[in-house]
Amino acid sequence: xxxxxxxxGHRQPGDLWLGEIPRAFRPKVSCPRGGxxxxxNDADDGRGDSDPxxxxxxxVNAVNLTVRQCSCQRKLTVLRRSERPADSSxxxxxxxEPLEGTPIETSGTLPRTSQLARLLAVxxxxxxxxxxxxxxxxxxxxxxxxxxxxxxxxxxxxxxEIERFVLPxxxxxAAVLDRxxxxxxxxxxxxxxxxxxxxxxxxxxxxxPSLSSRTLRAYYAAKPLIPRRLQIAARRIYTKRVGxxxxxxxxxxxxxxxxxxxxxxxxxxxxxAETLTFRWFWPGNFKSAAILTHDVESAEGLRxxxxxxxLEEERGLRSSFNxxxxxxxxxxxxxxxxxxxxFEIGLHGLRHDHSLFxxxxxxxxxxxxxxxxxxxxEAQGFRSPSTHRVHQWLGELPLSYDxxxxxxxxxxxxxGGCCTLWPYFIDDVVEVPYTLPQDHTLFTVLQRTSAADxxxxxxxxxxxxxxxxCLSHPDPGYLGDRGNRSFYAELLDALAxxxxxxxxxxxxxxxxxxxxxxxxxxxxxxxxxxRRDGDGPFASLEPPx
Ligand SMILES: [Zn+2]
Numbered sequence: 001x002x003x004x005x006x007x008x009g010h011r012q013p014g015d016l017w018l019g020e021i022p023r024a025f026r027p028k029v030s031c032p033r034g035g036x037x038x039x040x041n042d043a044d045d046g047r048g049d050s051d052p053x054x055x056x057x058x059x060v061n062a063v064n065l066t067v068r069q070c071s072c073q074r075k076l077t078v079l080r081r082s083e084r085p086a087d088s089s090x091x092x093x094x095x096x097e098p099l100e101g102t103p104i105e106t107s108g109t110l111p112r113t114s115q116l117a118r119l120l121a122v123x124x125x126x127x128x129x130x131x132x133x134x135x136x137x138x139x140x141x142x143x144x145x146x147x148x149x150x151x152x153x154x155x156x157x158x159x160x161e162i163e164r165f166v167l168p169x170x171x172x173x174a175a176v177l178d179r180x181x182x183x184x185x186x187x188x189x190x191x192x193x194x195x196x197x198x199x200x201x202x203x204x205x206x207x208x209p210s211l212s213s214r215t216l217r218a219y220y221a222a223k224p225l226i227p228r229r230l231q232i233a234a235r236r237i238y239t240k241r242v243g244x245x246x247x248x249x250x251x252x253x254x255x256x257x258x259x260x261x262x263x264x265x266x267x268x269x270x271x272x273a274e275t276l277t278f279r280w281f282w283p284g285n286f287k288s289a290a291i292l293t294h295d296v297e298s299a300e301g302l303r304x305x306x307x308x309x310x311l312e313e314e315r316g317l318r319s320s321f322n323x324x325x326x327x328x329x330x331x332x333x334x335x336x337x338x339x340x341x342x343f344e345i346g347l348h349g350l351r352h353d354h355s356l357f358x359x360x361x362x363x364x365x366x367x368x369x370x371x372x373x374x375x376x377x378e379a380q381g382f383r384s385p386s387t388h389r390v391h392q393w394l395g396e397l398p399l400s401y402d403x404x405x406x407x408x409x410x411x412x413x414x415x416g417g418c419c420t421l422w423p424y425f426i427d428d429v430v431e432v433p434y435t436l437p438q439d440h441t442l443f444t445v446l447q448r449t450s451a452a453d454x455x456x457x458x459x460x461x462x463x464x465x466x467x468x469x470c471l472s473h474p475d476p477g478y479l480g481d482r483g484n485r486s487f488y489a490e491l492l493d494a495l496a497x498x499x500x501x502x503x504x505x506x507x508x509x510x511x512x513x514x515x516x517x518x519x520x521x522x523x524x525x526x527x528x529x530x531r532r533d534g535d536g537p538f539a540s541l542e543p544p545x
Contacts (some may be wrong), residue, residue, distance in 0.1 A: 017058055017180075019148075025150055027264055027436070028289055030323050034332075037378065039331065040349040040413075046050055046471065052332055053196060054422070064250055076124070076409070082338070087322055087402065088347065088427070091499045092205070097288060107249065111209060114188055114190075114191040114194075115191060115194055115195055115198070115425065115470040116191045116194040116259070116260070116263060117215070117491055118279055118424075118425070119194075119260065119420075119422055119424065120260050120263060120264060120530075120541075121278055121279040121516075121517075122264075122276050122278045122530070123277045123278060123279070123527065124267070124271055124273075124275070124276050124277075124530070126267050126270045126271035126273075128183070128184065128186075128190075128263075128266055128267060128270050128463070129187060130186045130188075130190045130191070131152060131186075131272060131486055132150055132152070132188075132189040132192060132462065133149060133150030133151045133152040133153070133188050133192075134150070134151075134153055134154055134185070135150055135152075135153050136149045136150065137149055137205070138150075138167055138168055138203065138205065138532050139168055139206075140165035140166070140167060140187075140188060141165060141166045141217045141543065142163050142164060142165050142166070142174070145254075145255065146192045146247065146255065147165065147188065147196075147255075148191050148193070148197070148202040148204070148205045148260065148459050149188040149189060149193040149196055150188060150189070150192065150199070151165070151167060151173045151187055152173065152186075152187045152188055153171075153187075153435025155185065156173070156174065156176055156185060157176055157178040157179065157180065157181070157185050157269070158176075158178075158179050158215055159176040159177045159178045159179040159180075159185070160176065160177045160179070161174045161175070161176055162175040162176060162177055162184060162265075162266070162269070162537050162538045163176070163389075164187075164263070165173045165187065171185055173187035173188075173538070174187060175187055176268055176488050179346055181357065183269070183270050184266040184269045184270055185257060186266065187408040188307065188334050188347040188518070190259070190263050190266075193259055194256065194259055195417040196289045197259070197418060197420060198256070198329060198393060198405075198416060198418040198419070198424050198431070199391040199392070199418075200405070200416045200417070200418060200435060201314050201391075202419075203248070203416065204400050204413060206246075206247060207219070213522065214316075217358070219225065219354045219413070220354050228477065232444055235411075235445050236445055236447075240311045243519075244410050245410050245415070246307075246351045246363075247408075248410075248417040248419045249408060250400070250406035250409070250410050250437075251407075251408060251436070251437050251453065251457050252407070252408065252457060253407065253408045253417060253419045253463070254421075254464075255419040255460070256418075256420035256421070257420075257421065257464055257466075258421045258538065260541070261533075261538035261539050261540070261541065262537055262538055264276075264278075264530040264538075264539035265537050265538050265539040266530075266543065267394060267530065267539075268532060268536075268539055269529060274479045274532060275529050275530060275531050276529070276530045276532070277527040277529055278527065278528050278529075278530060279440055279525060279528075279539075280525070280526045280527055280528040280543060280544050281422060281465060281466075281528070282465075282502050283502065283512055283516075283518075283524035283526070284524045284526055284544075285500070285526065285543075285544055285545075286500060286503070287462065287465055287500040287543050288461065288462045288464075288465045288467070288468065288500070288502070288503035289350065289466075289467050289468065289501065289502040289503070289504070289509060290458075290467070290468035290469070290470075290495050290501050290503050291319070291320070291432070291467070291468075291469050291470075291501070291503070291504065291505070291506045291509055292312065292317065292318075292319035292320070292469075292470050292472075292474060293319060293320045293321075293322060293346070293381075293403055293434065293469065293470070293471050293472075293473075294308060294319060294322065294472055294474055295348050295383055295471065295472075295474070296321055296322060296323045296474060297324070297352065297475045297478075298328050298475050298476075299328040299329050299330075299331070300476055300480070301473060301474045301475030301476070301478075301480065302323065302330065302334050302474075303331070303481075304329075304475065304476070304480045305321050305334060305338065305352075306322045306334060306337065306338070306525075307474070307485075308472075308474045308479055308485075308488075309321075309338060309341060311488065311489055311492060312492060313341060313342075313465070315493065315495070315496040316496060317492060317495065317496060317503060318341075318342045318343050318505055319342070319343060319344070319347045319505075320343065320344035320345070320381060320506045320507070321338060321343060321344070321345055321346065321474070322345075322346035322347060322348035322379075322381070322382075322383045322403075323335070323345060323346070323347065323348055323377060324348045324349055324350070324351065324352050324385070325349070325350045325369075325370075325373035325376075325377070326350050326373075327349060327350075327351050328348075328349055335377065339378065340484070342505075342506045343382070343505075343506055344380075344506060345375070345377045345378060345379050345504070346379045346381035346382060346383060347373055347374050347377055347379040347381070347382050347384060347399065348369065348382075348384075349382075349383075349385040350366055350369055350373060350382060350385050350510060351371075351385070354385070354386070354388055356385070356388065357384070357388045357389065357393070360390075360393060363390070363393050363396070364396070367396065367397070367398055370382070370397065370398060370399075371398040371496070371509050373536070374398065374399050379399065379402055380400040380401060380437055380507045380510070380531065381399060381400065381401045381402070381432075381506055381507060381510070382397050382399045382403070382404070382442055383402070383403050383471075384399070384402070384403045384404035385412060385413070386412065386413050387404045387406060387409070387413075388404075388413070388414050388416070389404045389414065391405075391426060392426070393425030394426050394429060395427075395428070395429050396427070397424035399429065400429070400430065400507065400510055401429060401430040401432055401506070401507070402426070402429055402431050402432070403425075403431070403432040403433070403434060403469070403506065405417075405431055405433045405434075406421065406433060406435075407420065407421060407433045407434065407435040407469075408416070409434075409441070411435070411441045411462055412438075412441075413446055417433075418431070418433050420466075421433075421435055421461055421467055421468060422467060423467065423513045430513050430514065431540075432460075432467070432469060432506060432510060432513045433469065433492075434469045434470070434471040435457070435461055435467055435468060435469045436454055436457050436458070436465065436468065436469065436470040436471070437454070437457070438471050438472065438473075439471075439472040439473060439478050439479055439484060440473065440477075440478055441486070442454070442487075443478075443481075443483070443487065444477065444478075445486045447484055448527065449483075449490075450487065451487035451490040451491055453493055454470070454487070454490075454491045455490065455491065458494055458495070460492070462498070462514070465528075465541065467509075467541055468495070470491065472488060473508070512524075516525050526544040527544060528541055528542055528543050528544060529541075529542040530542075
């Protein structure tokens, strides 16, 4: 057990140095780039950041580890275990546990710390050159695909063009198959591009018309005084006036899928192979996955939750109900019954307002009470009230997973989206994005009168082998209304009749995602195939047979 090693000498307690990791789990320390970026074997010698030889490094948070990384992305120094306390319910993994049986994959593809390489976990030693850019972050466009990242304006090798990306200035950069080395050269950091999607840092490129913190505070102060009908009418008018943003596309944005398929294509080029295998997204032979979550907004909503549970149970389905801890009377009997019938209880904040995200101090001051409420509810999952969020803070939540981030939702008080159809990690918290339009958005704001949008999205995500995740509410004005409930029943029917769709509880899906991430020992792990697909720079991702 790596983390249990006795650490002494001049280091701080908790520090872990590369030399203390068993050889089987060590990243390769050779830096394949020449010149000033070659960094010798300093991983074992404890030199600090002030050493000029280390100037290309940057900090990256990995699973339970803080890792210093050379900009070439292949050299890692493991410095320190996470000091965050383990959850007493055992939800947090023991520090360093993922390293058992899973070497840090730095000799091939992106390193273990790369979020993108953790999503598309390729079983290969193929080397891919991808470095951070040397100019300010901006949009890089190729056709209708756009990436927000720092472009690498210098150092492009001679070779065959793979894809050309146009910058807002009209200048362009190209991914190139290096003629000399026969390796793809990418004009931006692939992992940075991925992180800028899922962290919603793309906002820095195009600020969406979100409301300021001050406006939100004023809105929540005034909200109880405004009749609900007026609130909804105002929202409809606002939506019509503002319209839908260009990015992310709604209801489905293929940006991350494009990036993953482009990355996969470059891996094939680097390997000189027609196919490669990767850890499939879902257990066994399931082609895609679906989960159902509900936010309970009121005491009446909690009572109606039992009726929604009936609809699901009749079809062999189970879901999670996220309850607000201190906002309305919580009927413990209902929670007990739901748990007893195999449903999950999650936490929908302490209060249904914006208080959690006003400042980082305010956020942290609520964490002990959130922890206590989560234990009382036996909750492993969290959804922020009105899906307010600050990406990095979500990683501090004392729960196993969060599900506050939309795939693409331009119509919430905080519009935006992570553009992905798969879970991802924010530190040790698994983020499970919701990927279907919310019931309120479809039936109240947009006044849709059928389940067609949900069913279309279900088909589209299933074709892409992603996660179908429906967020709805049992309350009056949502699924509490007869018409909306019949649309929901149609969605449930469509889910129930698809045997290739995995339909776990959200917490079981999160448990799977952790085990898959931990490595090849995971039970039920199967392998998908990356294959060249037509003439474009995108590989296909094929499920296990
Ligand atoms: Zn809510």
